[in-house]
Amino acid sequence: MAVAIILILVAVASVLFHIFSPWWWTPLASNWRYIDDTITLTFWITGAVFFAVVAFMAYCVLRFRHTEGRRAVYNPENKKLEWWLSVGTAIGVAAMLAPGLIVWHQFVTVPAGATEVEVMGQQWQWSYRLPGKDGRLGTSDARNVSAENPMGLNPDDPAGQDDVVIQNDDLHLPLGKPVKVLLRSIDVLHDFYVPEFRAKMDMIPGSVTYYWFTPTRTGTFEVLCAELCGAAHAQMRSKVVVEEEKDYHAWLEKQRTFAELSGQRDVAKATYTRESE
Template identity: 80%
Template sequence: MAVAIILLLVAVGSVLFHIYSPWWWTPIATNWSYIDHTISITFWITGVVFFAVIAFMAYCVFRFHHKEGRQAHYNPENKKLEWWLSIGTAIGVAAMLAPGLFVWHQFVTVPADATEIEVMGQQWQWSFRLPGKDGRMGTTDVRYISPENPMGVNRDDKHGQDDVVIESGELHLPVGKPVKVLLRSVDVLHDFYVPEFRAKMDMVPGMVTYFWMTPIRTGTFDVLCAELCGSAHAQMRTKVIVDEQSEYDAWLAQQKTFAELSGRNAVTKATYRSGGK
């Protein structure tokens, strides 16, 4: 009897702790409220199943506890029960998968008016590239990556000359504008993750992965790496700042283009080699 009561208390306490827990998601900052809804559906389905299983265990402990003279019956098959369990499991799994498939379709369907930006991950820093005045980013290749060209921008591509390159700095985005985030990695697996954005994706060397989002409120948000990437993984951080359009334009005007940075790096390198100051 005591064991059955303890099992029920564990089940009820676990569900209540989840409902009234002080630890919850950070306030959302993008259009991906669908992610929150999908997680909530999954929590409720798994919570109901969890409670049902524990309650059934408690019932069995109470109903079939040992009594002197009682003999257990051997019942190797129960087709009716198997059918009910199979159908119930199928419905539960479908109820969890269907919202996820719906959200995934939206997740990979990028709006036509989304602006492309690029995020580069490497041990242990973040770099960013934004389109310049022509609205297009130049092509890249890992063969072009060097200390003077950390993003591997193609120097022969005219569209890349006015690209804004931010190495180990903060990323700014305008509020209310859809953004397609192209993700690349120089060395190992990384994962660009901003908890408030509810959107993230692995960054795989040799591939360009992506997600898209629309920031819906201004603020400063922490960027984390959500993939164990080495000894300084926990320190691989920076900030994303979502601005009003006027503030974003003012910030963007102060940034250096790839052409400007390439010229400065070339001068610095030549001066170093000649021993000048």
Template identity: 70%
Template sequence: MIVALILLLLVLGSVIFHLVSPWWWTPIASNWAYIDSTLVVTFWITGIVFAAVVLFLAYCVYRFRHQPGRKADYEPENKRLEVWLTVATSIGVAAMLAPGLIVWKQFVTVPSEATEVEVVGQQWSWSYRLPGADGKLGASGVNWISADNPLGVSPHDSNGADDVIVEGGDLHLPIGKPVKVVLRSVDVLHDFYVPEFRAKMDMVPGTVTYFWFTPIRTGEFEVLCAELCGTGHAFMRSYVQVQEQAEYDAWLGEQVTFASLQRPRPVRVAAEP
């Protein structure tokens, strides 16, 4: 009786926690409301199954509890029950997977008008590269990384000369325009994650990954690393500033380009005493 009561309290406590819990999503700031809808569908399916299983377990504990003179029946197979459970489980799994597959297809199908922005992760900072006046990013690779070329932009690709380099700073984006986020890591696994955008993706060394989104709300949004990447993982932070187009253009005009980073620097020679 005590065990059955504990199981009932577990279900009741879970429902109450869901209703009063402050741990909920941050206000969305991108077009990916589909992500929230998919999570809600998954939550209700798993929540109902959880409550049904625990309540059924509580019923069984109480209904078939030990009583003097009662003898347990041995029934190793029940084909009708097995078929019912198989069908119900298949429907439940399909109901959870279908919305996710639909959203995933949208998540990786980038609009033709999207602007490419590169994010480079390394222990333990974020750097960004945005297209310049030509609207195109130049090629990049780890082979070209150096002190004067921290993001590994190809010096042989003319499209990269006007690329805007933001090393260890914040990413600025204009509101209302789709962005393709191209992700690279130069050392270990990282994961670019902005909770308000409902978008994240692993960054795998030697592989270029991507996703896209459209910012729909101006403001400052924190960038987190969602993949344990070493002792400084918790401090790998940055910000995305979503701005009106005029503010964004003004900021973009103040940034350094790849070509300016490659200009020869004057060498100071100490005067003879």
């Protein structure tokens, strides 16, 4: 009797703790409420199954407890019970997977007119690239990565000369505009994650992964690496600043393009060479 009561109390306490827990998601700041809804649905389904399984265990402990004179009966199979369990499990799994598949389809189906923003991860910092006045990003290649060209941009591609390059600084985005995030890594696995946006994706060396979102709230949001990437993984931080469009364009005008940075580096390199001679 005591064991059955303890099992029921554990099940009830676990569900209630989750419902009334003070630890919950950060306030949503993007269009991905669907992700919150999908996770909540998964919690309800798994919570119900958890309670049902524990309650069944408590029932078995109570119903089939040892008593003098009772003999156990061996029942090798029960086809009716097996069918009920198979059908119930299939319905539960489908109820969890179907919403996730629908949201995943939306997650990777980028709307027309979304602005492309490139995010590059490396041990242990973030770099960003935004399209210039031509509205498109130039090509890049990992073989071009160097101290002078840390993002590996193609210096012979005219489309990349006006690209805005952000290093060791915050990424700014306009409010209410869809953004397609292109993700690259030049060393190990990273994962670009902003909790308030509910959007994250692994960054795989040699590949370009992507997702999209629309910022829905102004503010400054912390960027985390959600993939264990080495000794300084926890310090791989940055910030995304979402602001009104006029403020975003004012910030963008102050940033330097790839051509300007390359010219500045060339001048610095030439000056250093002359001074060394």
